[in-house]
Structure formats: structure tokens, C-alpha cells
Amino acid sequence: MTARTLMNENLVALKPTDSVITAAELILQHHLRHLPVVDEKGRYLGTFGIYSMLQLTLPSAVLKQGLENIAFVKETSHDLAQRLNKRHDEPVRNWLTQDPIVYPDTPVMKVLQLILKGHTSVPVVNRETERLEGIISSWNVLETLMRERA
Amino acid sequence: MHGSEAAVTSLIFGLNPMWVAAILFALTYVVVMTEKINRAIVSLLAAGLMIILGILNQEAAIRGIDFNTIGLLIGMMVIVAITRQSGIFQFLAIWAAKKVNARPWGILVMISLVTAVTSAFLDNVTTVLLVVPVTLLITEELKVNPYPYLFAMIFSSNIGGTATLIGDPPNIMIGSATGLTFNDFAYNLSPVIFVIMAATLIPIYFIWGRQLKAAPEDRQRVMQFNEYEAITDPRLLKQCLLVIGLVVAGFVGARFLGLEAATVAMTGAALLLLLANWGRDAEHQSKHVLDAFNEVEWITIFFFVGLFIVVHGVDGTGLLKLLADKMLALTGGDLTATAMVILWSSAILSAIIDNIPFVATMIPLIKAMAPTFGGPEGLMPLWWSLSLGACLGGNGTLIGASANLVVAGFAERAGQPIRFIQYTLMAFPIMLMSIAISMFYLQWRYL
Numbered sequence: 035m036t037a038r039t040l041m042n043e044n045l046v047a048l049k050p051t052d053s054v055i056t057a058a059e060l061i062l063q064h065h066l067r068h069l070p071v072v073d074e075k076g077r078y079l080g081t082f083g084i085y086s087m088l089q090l091t092l093p094s095a096v097l098k099q100g101l102e103n104i105a106f107v108k109e110t111s112h113d114l115a116q117r118l119n120k121r122h123d124e125p126v127r128n129w130l131t132q133d134p135i136v137y138p139d140t141p142v143m144k145v146l147q148l149i150l151k152g153h154t155s156v157p158v159v160n161r162e163t164e165r166l167e168g169i170i171s172s173w174n175v176l177e178t179l180m181r182e183r184a
Numbered sequence: 185m186h187g188s189e190a191a192v193t194s195l196i197f198g199l200n201p202m203w204v205a206a207i208l209f210a211l212t213y214v215v216v217m218t219e220k221i222n223r224a225i226v227s228l229l230a231a232g233l234m235i236i237l238g239i240l241n242q243e244a245a246i247r248g249i250d251f252n253t254i255g256l257l258i259g260m261m262v263i264v265a266i267t268r269q270s271g272i273f274q275f276l277a278i279w280a281a282k283k284v285n286a287r288p289w290g291i292l293v294m295i296s297l298v299t300a301v302t303s304a305f306l307d308n309v310t311t312v313l314l315v316v317p318v319t320l321l322i323t324e325e326l327k328v329n330p331y332p333y334l335f336a337m338i339f340s341s342n343i344g345g346t347a348t349l350i351g352d353p354p355n356i357m358i359g360s361a362t363g364l365t366f367n368d369f370a371y372n373l374s375p376v377i378f379v380i381m382a383a384t385l386i387p388i389y390f391i392w393g394r395q396l397k398a399a400p401e402d403r404q405r406v407m408q409f410n411e412y413e414a415i416t417d418p419r420l421l422k423q424c425l426l427v428i429g430l431v432v433a434g435f436v437g438a439r440f441l442g443l444e445a446a447t448v449a450m451t452g453a454a455l456l457l458l459l460a461n462w463g464r465d466a467e468h469q470s471k472h473v474l475d476a477f478n479e480v481e482w483i484t485i486f487f488f489v490g491l492f493i494v495v496h497g498v499d500g501t502g503l504l505k506l507l508a509d510k511m512l513a514l515t516g517g518d519l520t521a522t523a524m525v526i527l528w529s530s531a532i533l534s535a536i537i538d539n540i541p542f543v544a545t546m547i548p549l550i551k552a553m554a555p556t557f558g559g560p561e562g563l564m565p566l567w568w569s570l571s572l573g574a575c576l577g578g579n580g581t582l583i584g585a586s587a588n589l590v591v592a593g594f595a596e597r598a599g600q601p602i603r604f605i606q607y608t609l610m611a612f613p614i615m616l617m618s619i620a621i622s623m624f625y626l627q628w629r630y631l
Contacts, residue, residue: 095321098597103271106278106413107321113405 037145038138040178041158041168047072050079050127054090054118057082057126068133068155068171071126076165078157080130090129091118135159138167145170202501205239209498209545212491217537224483227490227541234497248496249489252360252446253353257488258480259449260350263427264310265479266456270421273314274414276302281322282411286403288328288396293385295319296336300344300381304351305432308341308587316594318414325405331600332392334591335607339384339579339614341587346575347377349435349445353484354543354574358567359445361547362560366435366445372568376625380576380618387614420460427456484540491544499548508552517556520631523569524623526550530573531619535580535612543574565630572622580615582607 046064048057048071060069061084068083089097091114096104134148135157148156155171212230216223235245280298284290295315302311316337323330345352349359349369359369385393415421434441434448457476461469498504515521526546533542550566557563578585582592582604595602 093321093324094598095317095324099317099320099594101274101317101321103274103414103416104321106274106410108408108410 035142036138037136037140037142037156037158037170038168040142040145040170040174041138042170042174043168045070045166045169047166048082048126049074050130051125053122054087054124054126054129055122058087058122061087068169070157070166070169071130072166076163078135078159078164078166079127081133081154081157082126082130083154086126086129086131087118090121090124091115093117133157136170137161146175149175201239202503202506204237205234205498205501206503208233208237208239209494209503212494213537213541216541222483223538224486224490227487227494229490231490231493231497234494239497240493240500244500245493245496248499249492250357250360252444253356253492254485254488255446256350256356256360256449257353257485259446259451259453260307261480262453262476263424263431263449263456264306265476266420266460267306267424267428268310268314269417270424271414271416272421272424273302273311274318275411277315277318277322278409278411278414281406282409286322286326286398286406288326288398289389289393291322291326292333292336292388292393292396295333296340296381296385299337300340300347300377303341303344303587304347305428308345308352308585309590312337312341312587312590316591320594320598322406322409326398326402328396328398329392329600330598331595331602332388332396334595334600334602335392335610336385336388338585338588338591339388339611340381342575342578342585343377343381343384343618346572347374350449352575353488353540355571356445357540357543357547358571361551362563362567364567365439366432367439369571372564372629373571376572376622379625380621383617383621384614387610387617391610423456423459427452427459430455487540488544491541495541495544495548498545504545504549505552508549511549512553512556519557519562519565520627522553522557523565523626523631526566527569527573527619527623527626530570531577531580531615534574534577535584535615539574539578539585543570546570546574565626568630569622569626572626573619576615576618576622579618580608580612582611584615 046060046066046069048060048069050071050073052071057069060066067085068081071079071082073079092104093107095101133152133154133156136145136148136159138158138160140158145156149170149172155169157166158168158170159165160167208230212226215221215226231245234240235242240248276298277295280294281291284294299311299315302315316334319333319337320330323333342352346355347370349355349364349366355369358364359366431448431452434443434452435445438445438448457473461472464472511525512522515525530539530542530546533539547570550563550570553566554560554563557566578588582588582602592602
């Protein structure tokens with residue numbers, strides 16, 4: 035079994051110029067934790083997900099300067115929302131995470147290892163064109179396994 | 185370190201050993217300056233070549249390594265590695281900001297003082313590494329420009345580091361080579377350091393400070409920070425403060441106790457490792473001890489080892505004695521003139537090149553001047569000139585000291601990059617002012 039068998043080809047993808055708030059709406063609408071970001075040719079650029087979203091509620095000094103303990107900062111949910119509000123127009127390309135990618139012929143064991151290690155979805159990319167062909171989430175794996183069982 | 189033990193009389197490849205050593209020494213400097221090859225590799229390779237080419241043998245090379253400096257550095261690095269986990273640095277920064285009701289200029293002064301005092305006892309780089317992120321968080325909450333804060337922190341870390349034996353590597357090296365104690369440094373250098381710290385804040389106030397303003401609601405946000413939440417491990421903090429207290433007491437009483445600085449620092453490190461690992465099983469102990477050792481800056485340590493060997497090799501050939509004689513001829517053997525040449529040249533050179541190899545070279549060179557100035561006692565003003573010049577000179581440019589580069593890295597990530605030229609235009613004159621103050625102080629007190 036390879037990545038191709040597991041991947042979900044019905045993609046919800048973002049453009050790098052999409053705003054953070056567009057991404058938030060898509061995340062909530064589709065109940066997806068991780069959205070791939072692709073350029074105009076469909077090439078995979080990175081992932082913007084719900085964790086990137088939550089990060090945007092933190093002060094820049096925490097985001098960019100590696101301040102490990104911030105328990106001393108007293109903030110309300112209003113403060114957090116305000117900070118997110120200030121950044122809602124920013125393009126998602128500023129906040130992409132680079133997850134490890136796999137190819138359609140990557141063995142399924144490698145895919146499982148990546149999912150378990152990173153607790154994220156794994157983008158499946160065409161080896162030649164670098165276009166995003168699908169995404170494998172832990173849900174896709176479970177669904178496939180349950181079908182096999184039946 | 186000057187001695188005949190390492191002297192080689194025969195010619196190497198038909199060349200005088202003094203010139204071979206001089207070329208090797210100059211090459212070490214040049215390659216270190218280019219930063220193309222890691223400085224530890226350069227100094228260890230040069231040290232190896234010194235031995236292979238027969239300028240000195242291995243026994244002489246090992247005698248050339250100042251293990252008191254090495255032990256003191258490693259001991260303090262281990263203590264800092266454990267202490268930083270307690271959150272004390274963040275606590276101090278927040279506490280200082282709240283003490284002045286989160287007024288922007290007050291915070292700048294307080295953060296500078298915290299940085300200076302901490303740098304006087306602990307490593308400058310660690311101090312800025314841990315205080316800068318909290319400072320950036322505070323300036324972000326206050327919506328004020330972080331640049332003046334970062335600028336002031338560079339200066340205060342280098343100024344504070346000058347005040348004590350353990351504050352900055354040049355002082356550690358000078359203390360170790362001359363037998364000057366922690367108390368000698370504190371007694372002779374700290375008075376002028378207070379003046380320099382205060383004087384440095386004046387131009388910072390006029391350039392930036394008076395324009396720093398924050399809205400009351402933003403100041404209120406900072407006032408709501410709970411500094412006690414910054415302490416991640418209260419038990420560890422108590423242990424660290426106890427050991428640092430004992431180590432400082434050990435330095436103060438070192439002469440009375442007949443102890444060298446490395447013994448105090450290494451024993452302190454071992455005691456802190458014992459306390460911090462008390463009650464842990466063997467596996468966890470190994471992990472935590474290894475973590476602490478991994479935090480030791482081995483590049484700096486091996487750079488020192490190689491450098492001591494290279495300088496010892498050069499010293500053995502008589503080259504440094506020759507340079508000392510030339511310098512004395514230039515100053516006419518006058519103590520004041522010699523002190524001033526050392527002060528100003530070390531300040532300007534330390535702004536451009538790494539002050540560690542410079543001080544390593546200057547130590548045997550100054551020692552060779554002892555007969556001219558009536559023995560080791562007569563050299564005192566020269567040691568203080570070297571210390572003030574080499575430590576404060578580091579403020580002159582962005583590459584003058586390691587702490588400067590660490591702060592610049594933070595500034596870059598904060599979207600407020602500190603540009604080399606822009607920094608130098610402000611910093612170099614302020615650094616020269618600190619050297620001018622040192623000059624008056626030295627003349628008033630010693631010359």
C-alpha cells in the first residue's frame with residue numbers, strides 16, 4: 035500500500051495571498067485542522083492550520099523571540115481576539131509551516147510514521163511537477179482501515 | 185608566561201623561529217577575523233602547527249594553557265546553564281519594569297541596571313539572551329520603539345561585565361595571569377563603572393529617551409504582569425541563589441582562603457549539580473548533568489585552549505618582549521603614556537577585533553614591561569587600562585562583543601534590525617566617551 039491509496043483528493047486549499055481570516059472561516063466551515071497552501075500552478079508551498087491561527091493571538095515577542103514561559107502575562111479572551119483582529123488581513127504566506135511531504139508512491143508505513151511524529155496531515159506531492167495531489171490525515175487512514183475491516 | 189622553556193634555537197625551514205611563530209600568530213588573527221572558519225578550529229590548528237613546527241613542545245604547550253581561566257569559564261557556564269532554567273532573569277526584568285510603574289524611560293534605566301548587574305556576575309551573552317525577549321514583550325505591550333532598549337542593553341551588558349573579575353573574559357584572563365583577585369577588580373574598577381553607566385544613559389536619554397511615551401492603558405497591561413509566575417521552579421531558584429551567593433563569597437574570600445578562582449567556580453558548579461539532581465534516579469541525573477554540560481560554550485573554551493598555546497609559543501620566541509620594548513621606546517618608558525596607549529589602543533582594537541586574542545597577547549607583553557616599572561606592583565595601572573579598554577571597547581561596533589551580535593539577532597527577528605553603520609555612528613562616540621572617563625579616572629587614581 036502506498037500514499038496514493040490513502041490520500042484524500044478532494045482538496046480544500048488556500049492561496050498564499052488569502053487572508054488569515056479567510057483561512058479561519060474555511061477551517062471552521064470544513065472542520066479541517068490543516069489547510070495546504072498552493073501557488074497558481076498548484077504547487078505545494080506549506081500548511082496553514084488551526085495552530086497557526088492560535089499562534090496569531092500571542093504577542094510577537096512570544097511568536098518570534100522564543101519566550102518559553104509566558105505564564106506571567108495576564109490577558110483576557112478579549113485581548114487575544116483583539117490581537118487576532120489586528121492580524122486578520124495578513125496573508126497566510128507569512129505564517130506557513132513546512133510539513134514533511136510524501137510522494138504518491140511513498141510506502142504507507144512511512145506516511146503513518148510522519149502522521150504520528152508530527153501530529154499533522156501529510157501533503158502528497160507529485161515528484162515531477164511538485165503539484166499537490168492530495169492530503170492524508172489520520173481520519174483518512176482510519177476510514178481506509180475500517181473499510182478494509184468490513 | 186614569558187620564559188625560555190619553549191625557545192627553539194634551530195632554524196625552521198631556514199627561517200628564524202620568531203618569524204615562523206609571528207607568521208602563524210598573524211595568520212591566526214586574520215583567519216579568525218574573516219570568520220570564514222570557526223575560531224576554535226583556527227586556534228587549535230594553529231596550536232598544533234606551533235608544536236609540529238617545533239616552536240614549542242607539547243609539555244610547554246600544556247604549561248601555556250591557563251587552566252585557571254578555563255576552569256573559571258566552564259564552572260560559571262555550568263552555573264548559568266542551570267540558573268537560567270529557574271526563570272530568574274525574566275523575573276528580574278518584569279520586577280524592574282513594574283518598580284517604575286511601567287514608565288518607558290524608567291523601564292529603560294531599570295532594564296539597563298538589571299543587565300549591568302547581572303552581567304557583572306554572570307555571562308553577558310546569557311544575560312541578554314534571557315532579558316531581551318521579555319524586554320521586547322514589554323515594549324510591544326507599551327507600543328514603544330524597542331531600538332533604544334536594545335542599544336542600552338548592549339552597552340550595559342559590556343559595561344557591567346567590566347566591573348568584576350568574572351564579568352567578562354578579558355578580566356578573567358587578566359586576573360588569572362596576574363593573581364589579581366575578585367576584590368581587586370571590584371575595588372579598582374567598579375567606581376568608574378558606576379560613573380560610566382550613568383554617563384552612557386545621558387546621550388541615550390537625549391537621543392531617544394525623552395520621546396518615549398506610552399498610553400496609560402498600555403502601561404496598565406505591563407503592570408498586570410505577575411513576575412512570580414515567571415519563576416518556573418522555585419526550589420531550583422533557591423538552590424541557584426544559594427550557590428551563586430556561596431561562589432561570590434568564595435571569590436571575595438579567595439585570597440584569605442588561599443583558593444584560585446577556578447576552584448571556587450568549579451566547586452560551585454559541582455555543588456549546584458548535586459543540589460539540582462538531589463533525589464533523581466541515575467538515568468535522570470545523567471540526562472540533567474549532560475544537559476548542563478551541553479550548555480557550556482565549548483567553541484569558546486577550545487578557542488581559549490588553542491589561543492593560549494599560540495600566544496605561549498610566540499612569547500617563548502621573545503617576539504612579545506621585542507614588541508613590549510618597542511612600545512616602551514615609543515612611550516619613553518613613561519607609565520602614564522604607556523597606560524594611555526594601552527587604554528586607547530585596546531578600546532579601538534576591541535571594537536573591531538575579538539578582544540580575547542588581543543588580551544591574550546597583551547598579557548605577556550605587559551608582563552615583559554615589569555622591570556621598567558619597578559616590578560609587578562608597578563604594572564597595576566596598565567592592567568586596569570587593558571581591562572577598561574578591552575571590555576568597554578566592545579561597545580564600539582556591532583561586532584565588538586558576542587552579546588552585541590545576540591541582541592542584533594533578536595532585533596532582526598523583531599523587525600527592528602540594528603544596522604552596522606547606524607549602530608556604529610551612535611555607539612562609537614559613546615564608547616569613546618566611556619574611554620575618556622576611564623582615562624581621567626586612571627590618571628586621578630593611579631598616575
